[in-house]
Amino acid sequence: MLHHGGAQTRAQLTRLSGLNRSTIGALVTELVELGLAYETEPADSGLVGRPSPVVHAAENVVALTVNPDVDAITIGLVGLGGVLHKRVRYETASVPSVRETINVVSAVIDGMRSELASSYRVVGMGVAVPGLVNQVDGLVLLAPHLDWSNEPLAETVEAALGYPVSVANDAALATVAESLFGAGRGVSDLVYLNGSASGIGGGALVGGTMLRGAQGFAAELGHTMVNSSGIRCHCGKYGCLETEVNLGRLLDVLGLGAVGLDELDALVVGSQAPDVRAEVNRQLDVLAVAIGNFISIFNPESFILGGFLGSLYEADPERLRAAVKRVTFNVVGNSVRIDRAELRSRLLTIGAAELVFGGLLTDPAGTSF
Missing domain, CATH: 3.30.420.40 (ATPase, nucleotide binding domain)
Structure with missing residues (x-):
């Protein structure tokens, strides 16, 4: 509770856990002795009585x-x-x-x-x-x-x-991190797509549980076909999502080699160069097709985009949302939230x-x- 929810008073921990005060007191004392937590005095609330100490997870662990x-x-x-x-x-x-x-x-x-x-x-x-x-x-x-x-x-x-x-x-x-600390917090059904120099990977939470598959390799969403006339992918297929929505192709029109995510953000979102805008729009439209397919398959509450996909989204979120709406069933797609990963480069x-x-x-x- 402290690790995922942040610092909380003993009184808050008592309410959230459903345990009694003495049990929470004993657990906090044990965690402090183990060096996994520490306590601080709360700010003066002006209320009568001794205020409840604030308990923190130990950041030095x-x-x-x-x-x-x-x-x-x-x-x-x-x-x-x-x-x-x-x-x-x-x-x-x-x-x-x-x-x-x-x-x-x-x-x-x-x-x-x-x-x-x-x-x-x-x-x-x-x-x-x-x-x-x-x-x-x-x-x-x-x-x-x-x-x-x-x-x-x-x-x-x-x-x-x-x-x-x-x-x-x-x-x-990344799916786990964003569901615990970012835009997916509190969401039990979500799909996450991550874009990096290595391609596109994915993850899906279904009923709060990570979808893993028989061999643990579920949600290889970057290898979904989006262009039957596309180029050959590393996996051996043609027209995979990660060959069409691709960081390398984006960097080519920007005239850049390797670049960090934070730097890419400023370059993509702020660019008005016609060739850059054309490539951003092309990739957004292809991404929308894939997202529409994934919404039909997983019926998520939330769809989260990380890595360079977050930069693409930030360049024109309304274009992406409108394109996704066009390719999904209204009853399924209209209620899905599309967000950028909050943790960004972290x-x-x-x-x-x-x-x-x-x-x-x-x-x-x-x-x-």
């Missing part, structure tokens, strides 16, 4: 995160409560191998060792990979844009860095941290770190 992509490796440090302490984006000259990724991450973390030892308690490391991942053992079965296959990533990174490591698909982690970092914090939240007293 942290997860290290890694997100490798075709153009950069991003390393993050996230505290309980979803607090982003630090994020480093290391741009690469070429698509990084597993060994190169580990070397970069090792160098960045070595530079943080003294700070980590003196100011933080590290629970572990979470890695968000744009590909098919066996989350149980951290094996990357296939990350086509990175040219990684059958890589025992969790085992390799753990051996190199010495932290417990968990690995999962980047879009699935999304994958927060999502990878959530992967690490899962065990701690399940068993706070039994987790050693």
Whole structure:
């Protein structure tokens, strides 16, 4: 409750949990003793009686995160409560191998060792990979844009860095993060689409549960066909969504190479160049077709766009909404909210941290770190 809901008074925790005051008092005391929470005095409310202390999740309890992509490796440090302490984006000259990724991450973390030892308690490391991942053992079965296959990533990174490591698909982690801390908070049925240099990934919450599929690879939405005459995709098919709605094609008309998400925002949203507007409009119209299909399949309450798809949306939200409305059943499509991910460039970092914090939240007293 503290991690996902923010600081709350003991009285609020009592009401929200349905437990009695003495039980909440004992639980808070235990969490404080474990170093997972701390209390502060509330502001003077002017009311009679002793005010209820405010309980906070300990932000110095942290997860290290890694997100490798075709153009950069991003390393993050996230505290309980979803607090982003630090994020480093290391741009690469070429698509990084597993060994190169580990070397970069090792160098960045070595530079943080003294700070980590003196100011933080590290629970572990979470890695968000744009590909098919066996989350149980951290094996990357296939990350086509990175040219990684059958890589025992969790085992390799753990051996190199010495932290417990968990690995999962980047879009699935982003879906979790946005549902807990962003635009999807409180929504039980949503579809999330993430756009990055590696392509488009997705995730779906159905009745509050992540849709995983028989092998854990559900919601590979970027490989939905949207153009039967389209170009060949990495997956072997033609006309996939991620080949038509594509960051590389957007950067080409902007005359740019690799660029961070925050910089892309300003360039896309503010551009009045005819060729840029034409490409933005083309991609929005194709994206609308895909969203219309996904709305018919999943019947979500909310549709959330992250990564460069959020920049596209921001360039002309009304065009996208109108196009989606044209290609969906009125009774199904009219009530769907289309939003940009609130976590923006923090999304994958927060999502990878959530992967690490899962065990701690399940068993706070039994987790050693």
